[in-house]
Amino acid sequence: MSTTTTDTTTSTTTTDTTATGTAPAHTTAAGLDQLNPPTRLLMGPGPINADPRVTRAIASALTGQFDPWMTDTMNETMALYRSVFNTTNEQTFLVDGTSRAAIEAALVSLVAPGQKVLIAVMGRFGLLLKEICERVGATVITIERPWGTVFTASEIEEALRIHRPVLFATVQGDTATTMNQPLEGLGQLCHRYGALCYVDVTASIAGNTLLVDDWELDVVSAGLQKCLGGPSGSAPITISERAREVIEGRRHLEAGITDGSAGVGERIRSNYLDLAMLMDYWGPMRLNHHTESGPMLYAARECARLIDAEGIAQTVERHRLNGAAMAAGLQGLGLELFGDQHYRMNNVIGVKIPDGVPGDDLRAALLTDFAVEIGTSFGPLTGVVWRVGVMGYNARRDAVLTTLAALEAELHRFGHATTGSGVEAAMAYYDQSKTNEEQPA
Template sequence: MKALSLPPRLLMGPGPINCYPRVLQAMSTQLVGQYDPVMTAYMNEVMALYRQVFNTQNTQTLLIDGTSRAGIEAVLVSCLEPGDKVLVPIFGRFGHLLAEIAERADAEVHTIEVPWGEVFDPEQIEQAIRKIRPKVLALVQGDTSTTMLQPLEHIGAICRQYDVLFYSDATASIGGNPFETDAWQLDAVSVGLQKCLGGPSGSAPVTMSDRFVDCVRQRHHVEAGIRDPHHKDASGSRIRSNYFDLPMIMDYWGDERLNHHTEAASMLFCARECAVNLLEEGQQAVIERHKMAGVAMLAGIQAMNLAPFGNLKHKMNNVVGVYIPMGVEGEQIRSEMLNTFNIEIGTSFGPLKGKIWRIGTMGYNARQDAVLHTLQSLETVLRRAGHKLSPGAGVDAAMDVYAKAIA
């Protein structure tokens, strides 16, 4: 059997991305037992680190072992009982995902939608909340399918006014865009590592407010330290998943250390390093680096006679949608970028299938050389495919953005 041998890809799509080297190194750390004091101390440290990442004082801030979708499912399955009303504002693919997971929990799901490339005004969401009176509002912050960033800062106050639990999936946005759990009055947040946090998929940090914790703990009965699997609360339901049962996971991470699963130690070490990397560089510095890379990529794209997709006022810092120009075969361009230059850019799906590319600048790849290399390679492939552009204009425009920042 041959050893693993992967090509040196530069991942400039909507995620996953190339990991920070220190994150990869952390994943190779030797293991200890799951109840070794060293291991439990690192679990506690990770909880403290992610409170800073989420900008929260929430005691219940921990990791779900699984991809970012595992975090979404843990939050929704644990808090939703059959018949509970959920409101999901949809502005891209991942809103549809939240709705589907809620439906599988037998919730009564209500959706509102805006065209892909737009986001919601707070008034639209408040109007729907007034009409539906949901138990939970489930809202994506950054949706890579559309590259749009949904403003959240006014939504929490609306939810508190109507006694609605406010949950957001911030997988694609946290780290590269502002996120303020407590200031924005969020009750639950789940994310992944494979975007701006600069790690691999496989661990889902979550944070939960006290009122969210009260909600999910009401669905359990604990007597003499032993969970009664036959107990039903007043509504006659209990959490249908064992693996994604948040109260059980909280007891595993808490002082009791009640056995639930064997913590994915290598992913915990990895998640720790993602947080340390972010906090050592400084949250605002990392956001500014992502913003700079995103502005430079956008400037380069536009200088190459390419049109960006969506309302740029609400574009995420870390990804841009690019209309595929007339006369160019989009998948052929992506193939040549990958196989000739070892650069991956993203395709699209849903109503945007075959219409746009998605180019990311996130995590370890939110840096000048990666932006310039991608633009130069894309220019070469497009020029050879017959697209009309001014040679060198894209790279020059991006370099001008960086030069002005230094000046």
């Protein structure tokens, strides 16, 4: 089981196990070396290779959590994410965990037990929203679409009209299906029926247009590990004034740092993921809550800083171009793409595994022979579809072409006759593209 278990039976040193005494002797465990990760080109649905500039930022020195420099850096990070989200929401900050932490923070803070939530499910992450809502005690109603399709506005409107939920929840991009749900006008629609609108954009942000204010989305959550170009472990979130009021309506301060006064409304069922408390921590009150992770704050700030310098619209366009080149290349190999391509996310492509090709074996060979990772799938798509990501730092011409060359070689090795060259098809797409000259060298 463990290779480093302390074996006190073989210790030759006298031990003193009283609580206030000397620590017991330690039998040296099998010494492990420094980390030495293999080189990988991560072209799956995430995580991807972090931008080297993010990796350098993450290793910056730490300060105290209320050091003036630290709180300034937190404020800068809030401002940068307003830019990425296309919002003026004051309440724009990080949840200290992976993207799923922010999803749960949103749902547990917005929905009190017994309240009705309408969830549009078009893939795995809709199912995740459903199960989190069930766990927080909501009354959950779902509308569902087959994997590989999206909802029309009228389908959503009809459900809002019938069910009158306090919250409508969905995802913009469902990484499990590669689909990109149109969101324009969705917030307005929800508000017409008295619902708040929550959307997770982890899979789609910075790879696809997202206009939080224009679309009146009330709470939007994300993660760094896809098109934002960072590692997993920090989850940006933005909260409209309308949603802030709902959350403030359940605000309870923590005993031990305040007088523990009662607060208002039904207490949020989580402390760690309580958005009212997180607003007090990130806001001018700076009420102590968790200890914000320095490295993950640094990563989040650098991801947004690089996008801000590139321009968020240009970042989206870079994903569109390179994602389209990858799709052209996959089709050039004679492979069939999965799902309604009109509504595909720019940054991830589902491709059907050809008959007779063992999908996982080929993926393993790609990793072994070329150090290239592409993705498997979940649920009904397991064994049916590979997912190829073109995201963040890897939304680059050389990453696209290398992946296609490697895939072509492995398809041949596994006995599948491709109908053409993936690399040539992608190159032709780049050549045709009017925006080709905008690409980095």
